[in-house]
Amino acid sequence: DQQVKQNSPSLSVQEGRISILNCDYTNSMFDYFLWYKKYPAEGPTFLISISSIKDKNEDGRFTVFLNKSAKHLSLHIVPSQPGDSAVYFCAASARTNAGKSTFGDGTTLTVKP
């Protein structure tokens, strides 16, 4: 059973518009969530995170929203730029297993100029 799900394998948006990437989780023990970005032939890099005590965290063009009751989080990128084209992974961890992050399958974002 997949505990972290990114149901959209791909997303295409126009430059300047908003990109919304979604992530759902099933394990109620998860209390910390991270987003990573991955370019081809490189390792993932950390983008932004959110703790379960918050419902929003913002860093420049990137905002993550957390809806604990729905077990859902989303990453908003505004405005989207062609350089944002990459694979985005959602990851979750629990206080009881702090060393282990569980990843979703990723969403490939394409931002068209």
Added chain:
Amino acid sequence: NAGVTQTPKFQVLKTGQSMTLQCAQDMNHEYMSWYRQDPGMGLRLIHYSVGAGITDQGEVPNGYNVSRSTTEDFPLRLLSAAPSQTSVYFCASSYSTGRGSPLHFGNGTRLTVT
């Protein structure tokens, strides 16, 4: 500051061969881990270490061995390669096991087992 360095970048093995994927970090990070990524899938945890001399199994440990004799190095050994181990392998480290400590990844090793 090199971060997390993985070698080799590419490797082709025959079924039954053994090999070691190397991983080194120069950030004095306490926590290190190995993930594999298969096409269209996320990263799955193979093994991890919370400090020198301490290792534990992740989600998919079978067929792999690790050791952590120093803070800097965390090699992953394939004991007898199988085609199912064809994948991209990522090593990652973080400052601590705390949840607020994000992972720093290497650029991966692409392994093909024929």
